[in-house]
Amino acid sequence: MSPSMKILIFMGALGWGVIFYFAATSPLSEEYYLCGHRPERTIEHRDKRMIGAENVPVSVWPWQVSVQYRPNSSAPFTQVCGGAIIDQYWIMTAASCVNKQQKRQLLIRAGSDRLDVDDESTQQSRVARIIKHKRFNPVTLRYNIALLQMKTPFELNEFVYPICVPDDDTADHRYESCHITGYNAQPAGDVGALQEAKVDLMSRSLCNRPEYWNYTVPADMLCVGDFGGGVDGCQTNIGGPLNCYVKIKERYFLIGIRVKATSCGKPNQPNVYLKVYSLYYWIERAMNMALH
Template sequence: MNSCAKLFILIAIAGVCVILYLATLEEHVTADLNCGNRPERPSTMMPFDYDDYGGGRFVGGTPIDPSIWPWQVSIMHRPTAADPFQHHCGGAIISQDWILTAAVCVHAPQHRLSSNLIVKAGTTDANHNDANTQELQIERIVPHKRFNPITLRYNIALLKLKPPLVFNTFVDGICIPDNSNVEEHQYGICHITGYAGPNANTSILQEAEVKKIGNPRCNMPTWWNYKVARDMFCMSHPSGMGGPDGCEMNLGGPVSCFMPVNNRYYVYGVRVYTKDCGVPRRPNIYLKVSNHFYWIQREVGDSAPPSLHQFTVALWPFVCFLLSSLAKMVI
């Protein structure tokens, strides 16, 4: 075989490997296309009320229809079996069986008993049910084993539902970002969502557009004074001078960010800390979900079947090795 033929074979093998690798990247971003759909995108945003500050609720938001954010849920708690359920924390649907929230929401002894917790989905009002409301019990609570209530590191938890949710226009799941290709693509617009707490006048689902504030700025002594770890970030009004915030009753709620490359929403963060909501230089602190992608996949198990890109990732190095071995035999 002459040198030109050998060179052609080597170039062909390299081309196949490059194509497989690029297909892996593309599939990595566009996998799980049944998640992150908003039937009513874009929503109609009203001007934020930056003066509506208050304890224990969502401030600076706009009341919305539940189908706009179908993955938002209310995690409700009752002190005893004789008490009514009240809104306790926010959460996000990531599959029909699982809710993503903050570990701090299920850390206190009174919040660890699954029989005193329920999840309410598909509703605009956490205190009232309608025809679209789904109210489910919790079979299992899975906080991250490394959660530290002092530093708030690993402040993430999963709730296993029973029975599973029924997905429809008003109830659906959001996509989970990984720490590689999805993070390489720039997110578009981001929103926070949540309910007002029981101490407020309403318990209506609200939304607000927010921007990420860089950690160096958020960790300044006059801001959060180095409380924001590397796997956390701040979000609020870009000026940092107050603005829309999810308050204490909405810990565990999601930051939903639009990914233009595949027209899907991803749960970029989970609200893990807030204090005196709406106060200048004290924006909400969120846990970066992509840093815990593999923990979520491992805990969820059968509810998160392997995506096509996972098979592609495992397959393309083997194919390239096989082709190169055959080429050596021929050449």
């Protein structure tokens, strides 16, 4: 973990838990930098997909990042995936988004309301290291997770700071609400704007029915969205966060990262996310080993 990262161990209603938090380095109080510290969102946009729906300021979801790539030095950076800040040095995204041989061609953009405008709050960093899960399977998408270590740490403030990484115990808590977030990259609509949509988590047994994902969703994944379609993150938001508010903790947790986008808002094909809490100890080990 980075020198700024600390661990808070707490006793909750359902037992012991662990969350990451960060030592403050600015005049703002340390409490401000506790991970996932945002009021619960109560606005719903269930009649549209996230991509093409209502815009939202990055201060609402300050851990959201754009993972960008350029094929050569003369080409512009364009978004290929989404991701989430889990530490000022670390981004979490999907393993299918990144290639270790291409880390020099990657850029992480944070603190932006839009991708086509450099806001005063915008921060950018290049990638120093890519850690992909060794068991990642590009066919089944099992273990589709990657950690990106930044060359330059992000400066934490109200526009850029981390979401909580859940452990196994967090899965037992009730999520008051969950949202998917990402930057609109569709041909129609307000391209490049940060957007959100409230979603429901559904049982894996329901999601795996033959008329839906036909038993292709494994135990380390979960489904969100509507069977009628219309709420989706689409291809360029693979790796983007599923943000769930845990009321007993009064903060947001990174419950899942988007791993599948074979369709975009089509009926009977809900969003599929990797369960982050099932890989908590891998995340912790990978970040610790990177420092040695």
